[in-house]
Amino acid sequence: xxxxxxxxxxxxxxxxxxxxxxxxxxxxxxxxxxxxxxxxxxxxxxxxxxxxxxxxxxxxxxxxxxxxxxxxxxxxxxxxxxxxxxxxxxxxxxxxxxxxxxxxxxxxxxxxxxxxxxxxxxxxxxxxxxxxxxxxxxxxxxxxxxxxxxxxxxxxxxxxxxxxxxxxxxxxxxxxxxxxxxxxxxxxxxxxxxxxxxxxxxxxxxxxxxxxxxxxxxxxxxxxxxxxxxxxxxxxxxxxxxxxxxxxxxxxxxxxxxxxxxxxxxxxxxxxxxxxxxxxxxxxxxxxxxxxxxxxxxxxxxxxxxxxxxxxxxxxxxxxxxxxxxxxxxxxxxxxxxxxxxxxxxxxxxxxxxxxxxxxxxxxxxxxxxxx
Numbered sequence: 001x002x003x004x005x006x007x008x009x010x011x012x013x014x015x016x017x018x019x020x021x022x023x024x025x026x027x028x029x030x031x032x033x034x035x036x037x038x039x040x041x042x043x044x045x046x047x048x049x050x051x052x053x054x055x056x057x058x059x060x061x062x063x064x065x066x067x068x069x070x071x072x073x074x075x076x077x078x079x080x081x082x083x084x085x086x087x088x089x090x091x092x093x094x095x096x097x098x099x100x101x102x103x104x105x106x107x108x109x110x111x112x113x114x115x116x117x118x119x120x121x122x123x124x125x126x127x128x129x130x131x132x133x134x135x136x137x138x139x140x141x142x143x144x145x146x147x148x149x150x151x152x153x154x155x156x157x158x159x160x161x162x163x164x165x166x167x168x169x170x171x172x173x174x175x176x177x178x179x180x181x182x183x184x185x186x187x188x189x190x191x192x193x194x195x196x197x198x199x200x201x202x203x204x205x206x207x208x209x210x211x212x213x214x215x216x217x218x219x220x221x222x223x224x225x226x227x228x229x230x231x232x233x234x235x236x237x238x239x240x241x242x243x244x245x246x247x248x249x250x251x252x253x254x255x256x257x258x259x260x261x262x263x264x265x266x267x268x269x270x271x272x273x274x275x276x277x278x279x280x281x282x283x284x285x286x287x288x289x290x291x292x293x294x295x296x297x298x299x300x301x302x303x304x305x306x307x308x309x310x311x312x313x314x315x316x317x318x319x320x321x322x323x324x325x326x327x328x329x330x331x332x333x334x335x336x337x338x339x340x341x342x343x344x345x346x347x348x349x350x351x352x353x354x355x356x357x358x359x360x361x362x363x364x365x366x367x368x369x370x371x372x
Contacts, residue, residue, distance in 0.1 A: 062103030239288030
């Protein structure tokens with residue numbers, strides 16, 4: 001008998017919803033194959049079997065479960081499972097009891113909260129398990145209904161609030177800013193987009209520029225530990241803040257210095273789609289050791305994001321601003337500028353370190369040939 005324990009899928013959640021089993025209770029498993037779907041507050045994950053056996057379910061579909069909990073057993077044979085059931089007198093796991101109402105996944109609950117969908121409306125769906133797709137369909141049908149005043153913040157937004165509060169409580173942050181001429185970088189982005197068919201944008205080149213400076217500025221990619229030391233990272237894993245209207249996500253471009261500009265562009269395009277649908281996998285949201293925060297809406301000049309707990313700095317970028325300057329001959333020329341911001345944990349680095357990284361990133365963007 002082998003226990004199947006639920007792994008930690010999202011460090012911000014204390015519990016998840018076991019949406020459904022993909023193999024029936026008592027079913028035979030041939031090897032490594034998906035067993036169940038578990039939904040966290042941000043993503044759905046499939047739990048896989050580590051080997052063959054006969055499945056014995058302990059937690060039914062639609063039930064809450066916690067990281068580390070044993071949710072099922074695998075037996076070598078049906079006879080071994082029958083013997084276990086007889087000796088242990090353990091009833092088969094049941095789904096939510098009749099009359100208890102539907103089980104609502106965390107993501108579905110968050111979406112319902114955001115749109116003011118009531119508990120009665122969710123119950124009225126007649127589902128055993130209410131998922132985000134069910135809520136989305138309900139919202140579409142009720143698109144003309146007025147929003148509920150004074151409704152609670154969604155669980156996802158409350159999670160964002162907890163991270164922000166922890167950052168403000170524990171990270172003594174300071175900031176530095178730089179003005180960057182991005183005319184050449186925009187031209188490179190345009191050429192790359194035409195050549196590759198990918199949507200290469202200024203944030204794409206910024207991610208690459210930041211990652212390329214990992215070796216020169218390792219403390220900017222380090223994590224402060226409880227004993228006052230820092231844990232440096234071997235590679236640059238750049239998180240990027242992203243909000244497609246359904247909550248803030250921070251997907252990660254892993255090993256970004258080794259990726260081409262069009263490959264990073266394709267990753268961001270995929271991330272935007274997943275941010276819109278709320279379908280991130282846990283691995284896509286973990287592992288960042290630095291953050292890039294684009295605030296490129298037209299008219300936005302500066303933004304001061306938080307430093308995420310466990311990281312040392314975050315780089316922000318505002319929208320492009322046209323300015324007319326005189327050239328060496330006194331003729332007016334239009335330049336394209338952005339403002340880069342760098343917010344940093346002052347316990348780990350100082351202003352000198354921050355300005356050194358900003359200067360290097362500025363140079364990368366103003367002479368961007370290596371960012372393609």
